[in-house]
Amino acid sequence: MQLSGRVRVGPESRVLTGGAPLRVLFPNAAARNLLAGGSFSVSDEASAALAEKLLAFGMADPAADAGIPVDAEAVADTGARLPAGTVTVVVPVRDRPDQLDRLLGSIGSGYRVIVVDDASRSPQPVADTAAAHGARYLPLPVNVGPGAARNAGLALVQTPYVAFVDSDMVLDPGTIPELLRHFADPGVALVAPRILGWNPDNSPGWICRYEDSRSSLDLGRRASLVHPRGPVSWLPAACLVGRVDALGGGFSPELRVAEDVDLVWSLVRRGWRVRYEPSVAARHEHRREVSAWLARKAFYGTGAHELARRHGNSVAPAVLAPWSVAFLLALLAQRRWSLPVAAALAGATTLRLSRRLRRSPQPARLAGELVGQGILAALGQGSALLLRHWWPLTIAGCAFSARLRRAALLAAAVDAGVEYVRTGADLDPLRFAAARRLDDLAYGAGVWLGAFRGRSAGALLPEITGLPAFRRRSSRSPSPGSGTS
Template sequence: MNPPQSRLPNGFTVRLNRRTRFAGAGRELIGGSPTRVLYLSEAASKMIEGRTAVVTSTGTGLLVDRLLQAAMADPVLESLTEVDTDSVTVVVPVFGRPHALARLLKSIGQAYRVIVVDDCSPDPAAISAVVHEHAAELVCLPRNAGPAQARNEGLRRVTTPYVAFADSDVVVAPNTISLLLKHFNDQRVALVGPRIYGLDNGIGMNWIERYEEARSSLDLGKHPAPVRPRSPVSWLPGAFLVGRVDALGDGFRDGSRVGEDVDLVWRLAQEGWRVRFEPEARVWHEHRQSLGEWLSRKAFYGTSAHPLSLQHPEAVAPAVFAPWSAAVMAVLLCQRSWSLPVAGVICAGAAWRISRKLSRSSRPNRIAISLTLRAVMGSLTQVMALLVRHWWPVAVGGSLVSGRLRRALVLSCVADAAWEYCRTRPQLDPLRFALARRIDDLAYGTGVWLGAVKGRSARCLLPDIRRNPN
């Protein structure tokens, strides 16, 4: 189903996000995903006061819709009306772990209809006892089909406008569902996800759990964001999601056991729906505690890259470069005396070409230089990620015979760990954080390579170089 034409209600308020800035005496907005310059008429510029815009008329509605679509602004939850909690049904896929299921159902409470789908658990009687104790509904599958199909079985039984998918190993805050439902004031929103924290089981966290608390694959950060391919937040974890039933259609891809959440988000985005990440809503996830289980799970996540590359070849590339930024990275990796001057010349040429496209701007050269530097920093980050994560087998092998590659690899390892440590401020010493960061990337990269070898395709390992990279 395609999304309806956006009709934002009066009072719907958005705030420009941290990546968006003004230029040209308030008549130009720079930001979004992909980064762009949005030119405002005098009337439109006056609709934005204190970095916020409120829907009060057709004109303000169109502006707010455009800001949302450009990923320049995020909804202000306080401005959105409550959605009736009777309009949502909770679907819980479960395979074993009756104690975790009981903990989840207790956190959800009795305010919602809950459907538990038992994916052929080893002890179905234990699951049944927990379900009946919490007055939920039970659906039993005849064979283990995986979480995607289990969620779909529950979705087929949902009669409400909205559905919440909750994995059994999470705990939900009392206001999580009601906060997420507010986003459906925007009729083009199909799916919303909360921020996912690590669950403290009361006996303290070991070093793996403390690393996951700071740098979990499931924690998408503290800032609200639109979710779409090739944006800062490009997917939502299936651990907890709230969706519009009409938009979801048949739900997750049947038979998929990994990456089904990414696939759903990307399909909705391709159809024109909006997907949102809302960090004010909170869920706690029981992270893996042992090193073996943790690394196995990271590698398992990595294996999703190959099937996703078949379903979404335009979105799954591990890095995306413009031709000029790829050339800059190649020149810098050569580490010759001429590398910096040549890279500077290429960047100057790119800035000049960008400035030619900004003829309407009041200061095209300044904006072009800023956009060029931002692109270079983003490319450097992607190259480091390739060396330490997706391409590590090649990088390690090549570093045995190439001093230049060895220096690039060591620098990437140190710089990446130092940056993430300063950014996340973990409750973990720098040495163990750096160690966890590196083996996290090694495990995920190993999974990517295993999937590529099994699928006999290197597509999920190849960067995308295009003139319009986003």
């Protein structure tokens, strides 16, 4: 067991800060001894209890060498071993026989594979491709969408684990065995790898190069516990490995978009753990035409309404404390008093928080660091509201307000610059910035379209939380051998 890279460790491991929602833990002496090196082995009841709580808080990750028992009957070309009869691969497909052939050839040996044909217009090439790879072919009489097609395959699975893989994916032979290691934890229901781009001709266009650096399916370089409002809050169904007993009937069959988000959040609500493992990668063939790419981004956005209907505030486009709302409004006003008021708000919040962190060796410093993180988070969320979720309101407001125009231009420039540096995109800054804005415009348009169709603004409304709510969450989830604040 090792502490997450997002966790900040104070001197002598006396204070741990991290997780989502953010927690401050004060480990006791026994826990500090275990955490001294940043990782520890689960060897007794006390270490097991500490590991369980840190995992649940999103403050620790399983060690890379943990895994389910294996035998030598099915060994991938990479040397990763797969237990015989452990996992079945379910591939939903509609037409795309060439992509299906590429995927099935990339998976490796030792798998049962079910190809679910979601009412292809030309089913015979799909059936022939499945047969050529020894896969079971399941044709559906009508098109039901990817979620329901996966469910049809899941109903035939007789192994304890299932891998859902879309036909436009490419795997390494070790992808699935490496993901299976996480199921050594009996509380894990679902795991996904990092999704990177697949460019077989090595000459991707500018949109494809943008997607290679900042795809909607690429959830970053850091391993994470997955849950609403976490650093990683969902997993793409393009490649998932799941525990069959936990999945039940699988995806909500009526959803044709955001069915993967809905599944993840439903599992988390039922008490299961879901994990993202970026040390394992799979590759996705990104869209290359601008029109198709924009249409897909907008399609993703339309799913926000149904998620808001099913999961409430979990889909809120921003989650802000009252002080951070006031901080943003003060800056947006762009008056002479704006910076002094913003500074006063930050200072008052730091003082109030430091009183709650008296157990820390340096409460004022820790409080200042936490407020600094809160300011950066608030600025990022405010920028996203202006440029992504609320852009129709921003454009309308810019026609009348010079202050809003300045704020939007500054937010767009800073956002593009930060993301360009963070992602290391193989694209010039101007085209990256253009693609970034098109990405936000298309997704935001989809959110508004979904809200209009559903006659509800739920997916557009931020949530304003307060410190009392933070205290209630902390008091309900104390760490064994630790105090919380």
